[in-house]
Amino acid sequence: MRRPAGLRPVGRLWHAATVAIALGVLAPVVSLVWLALGADLTHWTHLATHVLPEAALNTALLLAGVGALTLLVGTGCAWLVATCDFPGHRWLQWALLLPLAMPTYIVAFAYLDLLHPLGPVQGAIRWALGYDSPRQFRLPDLRSMGGAVFVLGMVLYPYVYMTARAMFVTQPAHLMEAARLLGEGRWGAFRRVALPLARPALAVGLSLALLETLNDIGASEFLGVNTLTVAVYTTWITRSDLAGAAQIAIAMLLMVVALVLLERHGRRHQRFGSAQRMRAVTPRRLQGPAALGATLAALLPVLIGFVAPAAYLVWETIKRLRLGGGVSPALIGSLGNTLAVALGVTVLAVAAGLVVAWATRQPPGALTPRRWPARAASLGYALPGTVLAIGLLTPALAADAGVATLFGLPGLPLMSLGVVLVVACTIRFLAMPVGGIEAGLSRIPASLEQAARLLGESPLGTLRRVHLPLLRPALSAGALLVFVDAMKELPxxxxxxxxxxxxxxxxxxxxAARGTYEEGAIAALLIVLAGLLPVALLARTPVSGAAVQADDITPHP
Structure with missing residues (x-):
């Protein structure tokens, strides 16, 4: 295929770097398969009999429950704020994103104390009903499958909400009007027109929510649900059985493949056609009880997924400081470790993402073999942290042995210095800067690069003097997202x-494992405050409901 004007080939060193990064991302998967297949048959028999049936069933039930809840809440709230005008409509549009700032394990941590039989919620309910003891009245135990579905669903619904709302506010009004003219009611038009058009967006949001559910370890363990992720952790750490952990991780990897196929299946028949100045849907003004009901319906997920746990963390932090306990020196050390790891991951991920995205850049629609490193480098986000850690261990130990021999160092220098942890988080979050920088590059005209090259600039000089200044917003956004996610990474x-x-x-x-909630509240609050940064970034990227221009596209089967 003839190379488009203005995009000159980069040097072999750039291509070698992109291939090395892509192979580095794929290495844990290859290592994981090799480690699992290298175990004897006894491991497989024991796992198939005693571990995998329960863990796989619990994981499947959790994924099904969280998927149903996130679809219901995310799609419902997206349709409500996209098509209706009611009190609080404008600020609820971005407030519904706030649960993204709350890692799942922090919400589970907060609700375990809030909903404890002796906690404030059940105490207030018993007081209102005139009961004196938990024996007379108590809510169902949160440590259950239902509790895990509730907690995870109310934190992860924004993934579906974001993608669904983006589709609903840009859907052409004439399609909904045509459905109404043909006799469909509002529910019928939503079910038969709006939902099929939004199916690709729903599939993307749902797959992201389910991948986060599969990656979760803290909330599931706190709530007593033995998922595959928890089984990997206990098998490796508690039983010191690395081969068994690898085999369970293979089962998780199969679930990841199934989720990716689900996302592809949701978009399998979608085609796109151009449209000429389509009108977007105009929000319908609600009044009276309908307006109040809409406000309460959109507000409830925000209260459950963010306000209640955040208020709990603030209250527990204030109590801790008032009692004179202060901030533990160990907690200060943990904060320093967190910032150091997050900063290292951010620098490495953004640098690697820039190399991959720039060296494999293509104009829209171009298909060349050199695109595969960018796609391979983005696969890390689909790998749960436990799967990635198991797969990375064997290459890391080999690299550690080589470094120790080469420099005469004792022990495992790379592991003990945290280098392996930084590399693992970089692999997991590399998709963020790669995607953001690719999007930024697609907006830079090829003529600018062509002009620089005609004036004698080298590829590196073109990157430094042309691309980097124009990519500053994409680089900043990618760095922010990676930094905050690295701060929250647990598995x-x-x-x-x-x-x-x-x-x-x-x-x-x-x-949380020790039950000392007041000690953990300060750490949780710091993580939540950091998590508010990307939510603010998302809230500043509005999806306008104004008229759709001629270069917009409308999906249709």
């Missing part, structure tokens, strides 16, 4: 951290 950190090394996430995990 990979639990498995790959050096000895006596805690981050805020592992500190909170340890405190």
């Amino acid at each position: 990979a950190t639990l498995l790959l951290r050096p000895a006596d090394f805690d981050t805020l996430a592992t500190w909170l995990y340890a405190e």
